[in-house]
Structures are given as C-alpha cells and as structure tokens.
Amino acid sequence: MLRPQATATREVICLDGVWNFEIVADAATEEWTELLSPKTQIPVPASYNDILLDHGIRDHVGWVKYQRRVRVPRSWTSEHVFIRCDAATHRGRIYVNDKLVADHQGGYTPFDANITELVSAGKEFCLTVAVCNELSNETIPPGSIEVLANGTRKQKYLHDFFNYSGLSRSVWLYSVPQRSFRDVTIVTDTVGENRTGIIKYEATCSESVDCEIRVTVADENGNVVGCAHGERSEIEIESVHLWQPGNAYLYKLTLYLHRLDDNSLVDEYSIDVGVRTVEVKGSQFLINNKPFYFTGFGKHEDTPIRGKGHDSAYMVHDFQLLEWIGANSFRTSHYPYAEEVYDFADRHGIVVIDETAAVGLNLGIASGLFGKKAPPTWSAETMNVTTSIAHSQNIRELISRDKNHPSVVMWCIANEPASHEDGAREYFAPLVKLTRSLDSTRPICFSNCVLATAENDLISDLFDVLCLNRYYGWYEHTGDLETAEHELETDLRTWQTKYGKPMIMTEYGSDTMAGLHMTNPGPWSEEFQSSMLEVYHRVFDRLDSVIGEHVWSFSDFQTSAMVFRVDGNKKGVFTRDRRPKLAAQALRKRWVERKNDALHG
Structure with missing residues (x-):
C-alpha cells in the first residue's frame, strides 16, 4: 500500500477537520450508517478521550463513530478513488453511505478501501468511520474487559500508557490511475573505495501490460544522476552522498509508467531515498561501516488534550x-x-528503532506489582495462536509501511515479553523467521525485561542486538544507588559474557516530580534522577558491548489511573509540556561531548 501522494497522475484530499461524533451505546443493535447529529463534534486527527469534558467519553470502552460529508472532485471521472485512514485505535471500520468497505484490526498502521464503484465524480457521499478501543488476550497489544457490578465495562491492559483511542492520524480521499503502481521496495548499498552508491528497487503495478516502467534518481539539486527501466533493477551513483546520522542526504527516486504505443504517462510516484548500510558485526552496530553509538530516548506519541493525535508543531519541537x-x-x-x-x-538524520505494538505480552509484571501469582503468559487461555497471528500481522504491516525509510535501522518486534517462560521460544521463533523473510537488510531485536535474566531467557540468541530495560535504583533497590550500580554492572557483564552481542540500554530512569529538589537526593527529586542516570552511564562506559543508551523517557506521559501514577508517568527528562528537568542538562553535557568527540575523530 503506497501512501497517498499528489503527482502528475494522482490527487489527494486531506479530510482532517471537525467531524460529527457519537458514542455507540450497544454495538449489537447499532445502525452504523445512520446520520449523526452535529451536536457533538470532535477533531481529526486526535484521540477523543481528553477533548470533551465527559468522564463517560474519556473512559468509554467499545465503539465510537465519526462522520462527515465528502465530495469527490468532478475531474476524477476515470480514476480509482480510495479512502485511507492512517490509524484507528485499535480497530477501524469504514462505511461509504450504507456500505462497509473496510474492517481493520491494529491501531497504529494504515488501511484503505477502493470506493470507485460506490461514489461518483462531482457528487457527495456520507463517510462514517467506526473505531473500537477494545483489547483482549488475542489482540496486539493485549488486554481484557472487566464488567463491574453496576454494569460498567472497564478496559484493563498491560501497557503503562493511557489507552488513547480514536482517529489519531489523518484520513485521506485520493485518486490513482486505473493502471498504477501498488508497491515499491528500496534497498541501498555501497561498493568500492570511491564510494559508489547502489539503489536497488522493485516495483509492482496493478497492471503493466503494454506499459514500460522508467525510473530516475535525482540529487537534492534536482539533477538526474541515474536511470533504469523495468519492474526491478539497480542504479549506480558515483561519489554518492551517504545518508548519515546527523547529516542526512536524500535522493528522489521517481517511477514512471508509460504506454508503449503512444509513450503517454500512465502513473508517476516518488520516494525519498537515503543511501546507507546497516550491519551488526561482533559487538558493534555499524552504519556505513562505522561504529554507531545510540543516544536518545524511548518516547510516546502523547501530548496534552490531543492524546496520541499527531501534531506537527509538537513533532518539530520534539526534534x-x-x-x-x-x-x-x-x-x-x-x-x-x-x-x-x-x-x-529521514530529512534530519535521526536514527530510529521501529517497534511493533506488541507491548504487554508478560502476565508476570502486573501480577508481581500487586503480589499475585501470575498465570502462564503463553497458553491457550492467554497469549495463544490467535495472538501470534495478530502479532504477525503487526510485523507485516510495520515493515510494509516503513521499509523504505533510511532512518529506520532496526526492527523491534516486542517490548518486555515473558521471554523466560515456557512457550516463549515456540511463540517468537516463527516471528523472527517472518521478520527476516520480510526484510533481510536490517537487524532485529526485542526489549528484554529484568525478569528474563541472561541465565533464564529463552530467545535472545535469535536476535541480533540485545536491548535491555533496567531500573536498578528505582523499582529494585529503590534509592540505593550504590547497590544499583553493582547490580547493573553484574547484570550487563553476564549478558556480555554469554552472548558477545551489541547491547543497548533501551530503558532506564526514575519518576521525577518537576520542581522537587533535595540537598540529599531522594527518589522523585530532580537531583535523584540525574544521579541515577550518572550511575548507569559509569557502568555503560566500563563495558565494551554497550553501544547505546535510550533513557526512559523523553517526556512525561499519561497512563491509566494508579496509586503510583499521579497524573501519569513522570520519568520524562522533559515535562509533558516539554520543559526540561535537571537531568536534561546532565544528558546534554554527556551527549554533546560524545557527539563532538565523534565528529573530531
């Protein structure tokens, strides 16, 4: 599925704005396409939970409906017409007038529908998008629904961020020619001492009989530096400008579909391409054959009021x-x-570890917090074959969507699963095989939780990079940083000795109340957060296999209501409205110095 794009042969209309909105009281009796009153309206894109001042809407479990009128441009008489939702959390249905045209499970990847036969150029139609936020043991991410004594349904989930719901990303109406490109895969490489760049492409079309595919590559000045023909080929670029961390360079690859009889243009589509290589070698992570050390964060799509709604202003400010x-x-x-x-x-040279929504595949974490005996995570009644099918679909859609981004250097297929429990290997081995079959050019990883030690973990040998989430000094040995430093180093050395693979600390940090200061740093103070990070950094610097540090987290974010989550998770080094805490200055000193050292050799 190619993203909507305006070209010489394609047109796009963004349907963002204010839509009519309604809570579905009973899905079993709902008339899905009945006209909605404008009495209640909601913006798209945005999560609906924090916008309206109705507690029942914020905590609603089940379906909601969005609706608006849409006019098809009268010039689209001979085009195929599509509707696309960039995301619907966690299940979305698209209705055109009274027809269901799409039903998609998975809250963070796009889905579309060809509606050509249902609409007419120049005329309006009623567009309804129904969205459901329900989670079960067979969805990704997983969850369960509890029915309280008063009949209220409560969504329970195993991830530590609020279950924001709705149309959090854009909705599009777009046209494509009857003969059109359907998909493009780009792989890049370099050869020779003179640094010749290689761009390999493979294009698929809806129909290419009596047509020819032509491809050009242009540099950032618009100069054509390479050409090719056919559904698949490779293009050499002499003295290539590499895409590098902190120094991005993007070529524009454009595909043209021409008729053979009269040479007329049938379709056109462009993709920005960064030429770079990624490789794991021993205990190093190499980008363009140079060791790369990750500095940064785990983040969330989370802002006040909008929830997980995409916001370009916040995005640019975060970068x-x-x-x-x-x-x-x-x-x-x-x-x-x-x-x-x-x-x-891609444009600004920031490296991305791209992760599926497989968070919460570990029944032992929540049970441990509340002193309960955990059921097995991997069983017919818990995470089962149907869960695995949903997980596989998550991986397929992630890679299909993001495979051409040069910034994406690694796939992360799960966060903190119960990788130490019986059944983990049987669950993950097929998923690893699937991921490698879909993309053999990038390393893969998962983020390991502390319950799965180097001694009892059952799956880490399947992966290329060890990603470890650790909270010594916070959840374990709270406030005791001396013991935390010893335990952390012992833990990491055990992994280093056993596997010899590159290791990234993908989570570490402490909850911190902005403005809480202590002369003798204690938990929750800004001074303690800085001191705890410094402990971890000393350990990282003593181990050769550590090749990265991602602090948890970039900014504070909203969670479900818990006694130890007062207005959300406070582990951010920035507040939720992006004000720096003391730890941000400490990180800046360390990371800017590291960046300068790398720059000057």
Whole structure:
C-alpha cells in the first residue's frame, strides 16, 4: 500500500477537520450508517478521550463513530478513488453511505478501501468511520474487559500508557490511475573505495501490460544522476552522498509508467531515498561501516488534550529538543508512530528503532506489582495462536509501511515479553523467521525485561542486538544507588559474557516530580534522577558491548489511573509540556561531548 501522494497522475484530499461524533451505546443493535447529529463534534486527527469534558467519553470502552460529508472532485471521472485512514485505535471500520468497505484490526498502521464503484465524480457521499478501543488476550497489544457490578465495562491492559483511542492520524480521499503502481521496495548499498552508491528497487503495478516502467534518481539539486527501466533493477551513483546520522542526504527516486504505443504517462510516484548500510558485526552496530553509538530516548506519541493525535508543531519541537540535548536516535515505543515522524527523521538524520505494538505480552509484571501469582503468559487461555497471528500481522504491516525509510535501522518486534517462560521460544521463533523473510537488510531485536535474566531467557540468541530495560535504583533497590550500580554492572557483564552481542540500554530512569529538589537526593527529586542516570552511564562506559543508551523517557506521559501514577508517568527528562528537568542538562553535557568527540575523530 503506497501512501497517498499528489503527482502528475494522482490527487489527494486531506479530510482532517471537525467531524460529527457519537458514542455507540450497544454495538449489537447499532445502525452504523445512520446520520449523526452535529451536536457533538470532535477533531481529526486526535484521540477523543481528553477533548470533551465527559468522564463517560474519556473512559468509554467499545465503539465510537465519526462522520462527515465528502465530495469527490468532478475531474476524477476515470480514476480509482480510495479512502485511507492512517490509524484507528485499535480497530477501524469504514462505511461509504450504507456500505462497509473496510474492517481493520491494529491501531497504529494504515488501511484503505477502493470506493470507485460506490461514489461518483462531482457528487457527495456520507463517510462514517467506526473505531473500537477494545483489547483482549488475542489482540496486539493485549488486554481484557472487566464488567463491574453496576454494569460498567472497564478496559484493563498491560501497557503503562493511557489507552488513547480514536482517529489519531489523518484520513485521506485520493485518486490513482486505473493502471498504477501498488508497491515499491528500496534497498541501498555501497561498493568500492570511491564510494559508489547502489539503489536497488522493485516495483509492482496493478497492471503493466503494454506499459514500460522508467525510473530516475535525482540529487537534492534536482539533477538526474541515474536511470533504469523495468519492474526491478539497480542504479549506480558515483561519489554518492551517504545518508548519515546527523547529516542526512536524500535522493528522489521517481517511477514512471508509460504506454508503449503512444509513450503517454500512465502513473508517476516518488520516494525519498537515503543511501546507507546497516550491519551488526561482533559487538558493534555499524552504519556505513562505522561504529554507531545510540543516544536518545524511548518516547510516546502523547501530548496534552490531543492524546496520541499527531501534531506537527509538537513533532518539530520534539526534534529540536533532541538536537539541543545531543540525541542522535529514538525508539518508537511501543508502536509505530505517524509516518510524518519518519519523514522528518529521514530529512534530519535521526536514527530510529521501529517497534511493533506488541507491548504487554508478560502476565508476570502486573501480577508481581500487586503480589499475585501470575498465570502462564503463553497458553491457550492467554497469549495463544490467535495472538501470534495478530502479532504477525503487526510485523507485516510495520515493515510494509516503513521499509523504505533510511532512518529506520532496526526492527523491534516486542517490548518486555515473558521471554523466560515456557512457550516463549515456540511463540517468537516463527516471528523472527517472518521478520527476516520480510526484510533481510536490517537487524532485529526485542526489549528484554529484568525478569528474563541472561541465565533464564529463552530467545535472545535469535536476535541480533540485545536491548535491555533496567531500573536498578528505582523499582529494585529503590534509592540505593550504590547497590544499583553493582547490580547493573553484574547484570550487563553476564549478558556480555554469554552472548558477545551489541547491547543497548533501551530503558532506564526514575519518576521525577518537576520542581522537587533535595540537598540529599531522594527518589522523585530532580537531583535523584540525574544521579541515577550518572550511575548507569559509569557502568555503560566500563563495558565494551554497550553501544547505546535510550533513557526512559523523553517526556512525561499519561497512563491509566494508579496509586503510583499521579497524573501519569513522570520519568520524562522533559515535562509533558516539554520543559526540561535537571537531568536534561546532565544528558546534554554527556551527549554533546560524545557527539563532538565523534565528529573530531
């Protein structure tokens, strides 16, 4: 599925704005396409939860409906017409007038529908998008629904961020020619001492009989530097400008579909291409054959009022803060982000670890917090074959959507699963095989939780990079940083000795109340957060296999209501409205110095 794009042969209309909105009281009896009153309206894109001042809407479990009128341009008489939702959390249905045209499970990847036969050029139609936020043990991410004594349905989930719902990304009406490009895959490489760049492409079309595919590659000045013909080929670029961390360079690859009989243009589509290589070698992570050290964060798509709604102003400001603090990378915890974020990372040379929405595949974490005996995570009644099928679909859609972004250097297929429990290997081995079959050019990883030690973990040998989430000094040995430093180093050395693979600390940090200061740093103070990070950094610097540090987290974010989550998770080094805490200055000093050292050899 190619993203909507305006070209010489394609047109796009963004349907963002204010839509009519309604809570579905009973899905079993709902008339899905009945006209909605404008009495209640909601913006798109945005999560609906925090916008309206109705507690029942904020905590609603089940379906909601969005609706608006849409006019098809009268010039689209001979075109195929599509509707696309960039995301609907966690299940979305698209109705055109009274017809269901799409039903998609998975809250963070796009889905579309060809509606050509249902609409007419120059005329309006009624567009309804129904969205459901329900989670079960067979969805990704997983969850369960509890029915209280008063009949209220409560969504329970195993991820530590609020279950924001709705149309959090854009909705599009777009046209494509009857003969058109359907998909394009780009792979890049370099050869020779003179640094010749290689761009390999493979294009698929809806129909290419009696047509020819022509391809050009242009540099950033618009000069054509390479050409090719056919559905698949490779293009050499002499003295190529590499895409590098902190120094992005993007070529524009354009595909043309021409008729053979009269040479007329049938379709055109362009993709920005960064030429770079990625490789794991021993305990090093190499980008363009040079060791790369990750500095940055786990993040969330989370802002006040909009929830997970994509916001370009916040996006640009967040990237400014990444540059200010000296970060060179981030992890899309714990789901694929909006595509605009990857475009921006491509353009500005920020490295991305791209993650599926497989968070919460571990029944032992929540049970441990509340002193309960955990059921097995991997069983017919818990995470089962149907869960695995949903997980596989998440991986397929993630890679299909993001495979051509040069900023994406690694796939993360799960966060903190129960990788130490019986059944973990049987669950993950097929998923690893699937991921490698879909993309053999990037390393893969998962983020390991502390319950799965180097001794009892059952799956880490399947992966290329060890990604470890650790909270010594916070959840373990709270406030005791001396013990935390010893335990952390012992833990990491065990992994280093056993596997010899590159290791990234993908989560570490402490909850911190902005403005709380202590002369004798204690938990929750700004001074303690800085001191705890310094402990971890001393350990990282003593281990050869550590090749990255992603602090948890970039900014404070909203969670479900819990006694130890007062207005959300406070582990951010920036507040939710992006004000720096004391730890941000400490990180800036360390990371800017590291960046300068790397720059000057």
